[in-house]
Amino acid sequence: MKVFWRGIFSSLTRFRASIVSNYLFVLPALIMFLTFNVYPFYKVFQMSFRDWNGIDPGGGTFIWLNNFKEALFYDSTWWESVRNAGTITLLALTLQNFLALVLAWIVDRGVRGAQFYRSVFFLPPILSGVVVGLVWNWIFRGEAGILNRCLTQIGLGGWTHAWFSDIRTALPALAVVHMWKGFGWAFIILLAGFQGIPRELYEAARVDGANEFSVFWRITVPLMVPVFTLVGVLTILGSMQLYDLVVVTTLGGPSGHTEVPMFTILRELTDNPRFGYASCLGVVFGFILVFVSIVQLQVAKRTKAE
Amino acid sequence: MIQVEKKMTFERITLSLRRILSSIACHGILATVAFTCLFPLVWMFSSALKTQRSVLTDMSLIPSHPQFVNFTKAWTEGNFGSYFLNSVIYTVGVVFGVLFIASLAAYAFARLQFPGKNLLYYMFLATIMIPVPGAVVAIYVLIMKLGLIDTRLGYILPQINGSFAVGLFILKPFFERIPIELEDAARIDGCGRMGIWWNVLIPLARPALAVVALFTAITVWNEFILAQLILQDQALMPLTKGLLTFWGGRLAQDHLMMAGATITVVPIIIAYVFLQKHIIAGATAGAVKG
Numbered sequence: 001m002k003v004f005w006r007g008i009f010s011s012l013t014r015f016r017a018s019i020v021s022n023y024l025f026v027l028p029a030l031i032m033f034l035t036f037n038v039y040p041f042y043k044v045f046q047m048s049f050r051d052w053n054g055i056d057p058g059g060g061t062f063i064w065l066n067n068f069k070e071a072l073f074y075d076s077t078w079w080e081s082v083r084n085a086g087t088i089t090l091l092a093l094t095l096q097n098f099l100a101l102v103l104a105w106i107v108d109r110g111v112r113g114a115q116f117y118r119s120v121f122f123l124p125p126i127l128s129g130v131v132v133g134l135v136w137n138w139i140f141r142g143e144a145g146i147l148n149r150c151l152t153q154i155g156l157g158g159w160t161h162a163w164f165s166d167i168r169t170a171l172p173a174l175a176v177v178h179m180w181k182g183f184g185w186a187f188i189i190l191l192a193g194f195q196g197i198p199r200e201l202y203e204a205a206r207v208d209g210a211n212e213f214s215v216f217w218r219i220t221v222p223l224m225v226p227v228f229t230l231v232g233v234l235t236i237l238g239s240m241q242l243y244d245l246v247v248v249t250t251l252g253g254p255s256g257h258t259e260v261p262m263f264t265i266l267r268e269l270t271d272n273p274r275f276g277y278a279s280c281l282g283v284v285f286g287f288i289l290v291f292v293s294i295v296q297l298q299v300a301k302r303t304k305a306e
Numbered sequence: 307m308i309q310v311e312k313k314m315t316f317e318r319i320t321l322s323l324r325r326i327l328s329s330i331a332c333h334g335i336l337a338t339v340a341f342t343c344l345f346p347l348v349w350m351f352s353s354a355l356k357t358q359r360s361v362l363t364d365m366s367l368i369p370s371h372p373q374f375v376n377f378t379k380a381w382t383e384g385n386f387g388s389y390f391l392n393s394v395i396y397t398v399g400v401v402f403g404v405l406f407i408a409s410l411a412a413y414a415f416a417r418l419q420f421p422g423k424n425l426l427y428y429m430f431l432a433t434i435m436i437p438v439p440g441a442v443v444a445i446y447v448l449i450m451k452l453g454l455i456d457t458r459l460g461y462i463l464p465q466i467n468g469s470f471a472v473g474l475f476i477l478k479p480f481f482e483r484i485p486i487e488l489e490d491a492a493r494i495d496g497c498g499r500m501g502i503w504w505n506v507l508i509p510l511a512r513p514a515l516a517v518v519a520l521f522t523a524i525t526v527w528n529e530f531i532l533a534q535l536i537l538q539d540q541a542l543m544p545l546t547k548g549l550l551t552f553w554g555g556r557l558a559q560d561h562l563m564m565a566g567a568t569i570t571v572v573p574i575i576i577a578y579v580f581l582q583k584h585i586i587a588g589a590t591a592g593a594v595k596g
Binding site: 019022023025026029030033041047048099113115117118119123124125126127128130131132135139146149167185192237261262279280281283286289293 | 329332335336342343344353363365405406414418420423428429430433436438443447448470474503534535545567577582585
């Protein structure tokens with residue numbers, strides 16, 4: 001009996017020791033996660049109820065919901081920046097993703113040089129946003145900008161603009177650069193989605209006499225709904241959180257017309273500095289993003305059900 | 307009979323004509339977009355080879371007197387040599403950190419049993435999916451409290467955290483597909499779990515590790531927000547922030563700025579030309595499976 005209990009005990013401890021050492025393998029990941037995800041997550045909520053300049057050792061004063069009141073009801077600059085990012089996002093969701101869809105569809109049908117096109121289209125997404133912004137800054141610049149010179153050369157001299165500093169064109173110009181950098185992402189994901197569809201389905205449909213259009217509409221689209229959703233969500237998250245392009249092109253100008261949320265948040269942090277308010281804007285913006293993503297997922301779910 | 311045959315050939319001709327036309331249209335679209343993708347880059351490179359005077363006036367794509375000296379000037383006078391070295395240090399540091407942390411965790415999630423395993427896995431994955439745009443504020447505060455502002459470590463650590471979840475996500479299924487018999491063999495030879503991880507799984511997972519490494523490297527090379535916040539010391543800046551500093555500092559040296567921009571993208575383009583299969587695999591793996 002004694003031997004029996006000892007056996008149980010030792011195997012139990014061995015079991016427990018092995019579980020503890022199993023944890024050792026996730027420990028580095030866990031420490032990272034707790035330090036750089038959980039703590040900041042808590043901290044950003046905590047700070048959003050405070051008024052703190054980032055220097056005072058006490059962490060500033062607790063001011064209840066005043067930051068939120070200001071952000072939600074009084075800060076028109078903030079909401080304009082959300083609206084600007086929203087405009088860019090809508091353009092990206094429609095124009096950029098439509099272009100990406102057309103391109104992915106063509107490449108998937110197997111044109112000559114498909115490999116080449118695929119490589120080239122995915123080039124802008126892997127480049128630094130700072131570089132992309134600087135180069136496009138040059139293309140769109142007022143004097144000596146290459147776009148303006150081309151326009152003049154083909155006799156459209158009247159169309160020239162200082163694209164990034166004209167109130168009417170700054171935001172669309174920024175959106176163009178953003179979409180130039182982003183369409184390759186949508187393209188590559190959509191293409192991977194298209195290529196995941198079994199070819200037999202197409203052949204079967206063609207044997208049944210379906211034409212190209214109805215094959216696309218009846219077979220491809222329903223199977224691609226999850227991929228469309230993914231591309232949609234990624235586009236929303238990426239476009240709303242646009243930052244580096246703005247810093248090197250317009251800096252939010254002219255007079256706030258290309259101000260975007262991440263830019264506003266970081267400016268509150270570095271220029272003013274209002275850490276509490278920046279956190280609060282971050283929280284508000286986080287809720288906006290999660291809300292929009294959920295709406296998008298729900299819409300997708302409903303389309304799938306139908 | 308002849309009538310029918312004639313009709314057939316006519317239909318065949320229109321069909322092939324339509325096919326040719328649609329193929330021309332397709333190639334037209336593809337080529338136009340491809341041109342728009344490449345043109346800004348070609349132009350950046352060509353501007354980097356012009357002089358300060360000709361950079362604003364000379365519209366040619368191939369300058370008549372290419373100034374390769376611009377690159378040396380940017381490298382030394384423009385500080386891009388130092389920025390480049392910093393970018394390399396950050397990239398190598400983060401990539402090794404990510405590979406270490408993600409492969410250890412992926413092994414545990416693929417093979418070992420411990421309470422709370424699934425919960426933990428989904429929490430890690432949630433960090434990829436759930437946007438916390440304000441977190442950058444808190445990370446800045448954290449780095450400040452740790453006294454890591456303007457240090458290499460303070461810039462590397464948050465980026466390891468930013469990328470290891472994607473690495474875990476790519477590596478775990480890969481580890482799961484490795485036949486368990488290989489591990490049993492190693493176990494009989496006296497390997498512990500650590501030994502199995504290092505001697506069996508890591509060597510076999512090389513292709514997946516390469517994908518993770520490349521994907522992480524590109525992310526780090528292009529990172530900007532954290533550099534903007536954490537690094538004010540010019541001696542520590544990576545290329546992205548250095549480029550911005552150069553842009554803000556000396557407006558009259560556009561040709562050198564373009565040389566700096568070229569220096570920034572060339573390593574990425576070279577890596578892309580040779581390893582694009584892995585890069586695209588990394589980019590789509592996370593996306594499509596999610």
